[in-house]
Amino acid sequence: MSDTYISSSPEAASKLSHESDELRFIQRVARLLLQYNMRTSSLRERLEEIGQALWLPLQVQVGYRTVTVYTPDGLHVHAQAPEFRINIAVSAEVNRTIDKVCAGKMLLPEAIKLLDEVEQTAGRHSRWTLSLMFGLAAGALAWLLAADWAGMAVIALSSALGMLARQEMHRYHPVLFAMPFVAALIGSLLGGIVILLGWTQTPGICLIVPALMLVPGPHLINGLYDMLENNMQTGIPRLGLSAGILVAAAMGIFLGGWLTLGMTTVPPSTVAAQPIPLWLDIVLAGVASCGFGAFYNAPWRVLWTSIACGMVGHGIRYLCLANGMQLEIATLFACVAIGFMAIRWVSSMRIPFAAVAFAGAVPMMPGVLMFRSIGGAMDIAFAGPSASLTLVAGTLANMFKAAFVVGSMGMGLLAGAWIGSQVFRLLIKVRT
Numbered sequence: 001m002s003d004t005y006i007s008s009s010p011e012a013a014s015k016l017s018h019e020s021d022e023l024r025f026i027q028r029v030a031r032l033l034l035q036y037n038m039r040t041s042s043l044r045e046r047l048e049e050i051g052q053a054l055w056l057p058l059q060v061q062v063g064y065r066t067v068t069v070y071t072p073d074g075l076h077v078h079a080q081a082p083e084f085r086i087n088i089a090v091s092a093e094v095n096r097t098i099d100k101v102c103a104g105k106m107l108l109p110e111a112i113k114l115l116d117e118v119e120q121t122a123g124r125h126s127r128w129t130l131s132l133m134f135g136l137a138a139g140a141l142a143w144l145l146a147a148d149w150a151g152m153a154v155i156a157l158s159s160a161l162g163m164l165a166r167q168e169m170h171r172y173h174p175v176l177f178a179m180p181f182v183a184a185l186i187g188s189l190l191g192g193i194v195i196l197l198g199w200t201q202t203p204g205i206c207l208i209v210p211a212l213m214l215v216p217g218p219h220l221i222n223g224l225y226d227m228l229e230n231n232m233q234t235g236i237p238r239l240g241l242s243a244g245i246l247v248a249a250a251m252g253i254f255l256g257g258w259l260t261l262g263m264t265t266v267p268p269s270t271v272a273a274q275p276i277p278l279w280l281d282i283v284l285a286g287v288a289s290c291g292f293g294a295f296y297n298a299p300w301r302v303l304w305t306s307i308a309c310g311m312v313g314h315g316i317r318y319l320c321l322a323n324g325m326q327l328e329i330a331t332l333f334a335c336v337a338i339g340f341m342a343i344r345w346v347s348s349m350r351i352p353f354a355a356v357a358f359a360g361a362v363p364m365m366p367g368v369l370m371f372r373s374i375g376g377a378m379d380i381a382f383a384g385p386s387a388s389l390t391l392v393a394g395t396l397a398n399m400f401k402a403a404f405v406v407g408s409m410g411m412g413l414l415a416g417a418w419i420g421s422q423v424f425r426l427l428i429k430v431r432t
Contacts, residue, residue: 032115033047033091034062036084038091040234050101054101062234064237065083065084066078066079084218086355087296088302093114093118093121093122095350096350130295131161131163133291133294135291136156136291137288137292138210138288140284141213144314144363146205146274147202147205154190158210159183162187165179165182165186176245180214181251184211184253187209188252195261212371214245215245216245217362221361221409221410224239249371253371278322288362289311289360292363302349308360309338310360313334316334335410335412339357357417361413369399373398
């Protein structure tokens, strides 16, 4: 994306040549941090930190997919992100470059050149490795949700194929919602065939989990963060984007189910869920978090952070639920722990908080409740005025419970990060 400079006076224009390196650097940083999904308050703080280091006081205005940075001399630069992405390798390299510039260890021309190339030079997992890891993560998540063996096998296969399809489609820049729709459609078609053949007794999980892997956790929780921090102009659109992705995935589920089974809603499982021991819950959560961390392109050297967050968080939630706590409260405590752990690694490794925390917390996303809410809404739409009170009440209950669980996740991660930052700051003061 090209730089944009606008001056409000001839005096400001005359200073442009002297400050062009500073402004070009700020524009590239603003675009990359925004595009790779840094939440609004953190983005603003990072840019103001750069301004202080460059002796250039800045005012930052963040909108949905746009950032405008103003200088006291009447100049401003504008950056726009074509879409939100998650790429830990890119985010980490951008943050390290900012640190070096602020510390005086890297000159601006060198930093600008590095930022211009970072999206091409940052390492990526191979498509086959990523698809394999994502498939294993889906199988682990299905096990956590008590799918049977046939269900787990088809879920792992369809999620891996869906990932390959998304990677191939991404090369052609299709409509944003086409990729989750196609990935969910692949999962529901394969799941529908397995159900039709009578190979599984957990049909609902078999259809939903491949789409559950598409739940936009980073967008949901970033949107919630922005709203909690009173950044409504960015929080509401992020939540709208999340809703669009969920609806696209739900349409893929129901189209595949209708083509194979003639269904209009997700069928329930025909067997009762069997509890699993704590150690297995923790291991499966680690596998699922590993898959999500790889999906967010976490380098191998930092992937363990997502695994650790997922294992500890899910273990805490397991213990809370086993002692009679409600799902919302158990999720809150688990995410406080994840936020506390993640903020420490964010500071030391310069990796984005969202990527580490989200990969650990995403296996706790109430995707089944979300998709059952959408399915119930479709049933109500089909039934019209004759929809039963039981159907309406069940749909609203699923919808509200999903909303409260997501809210607990967001507040827990934010609270854990705040507590962790205060504790670590206090420890640093004590040591010095």
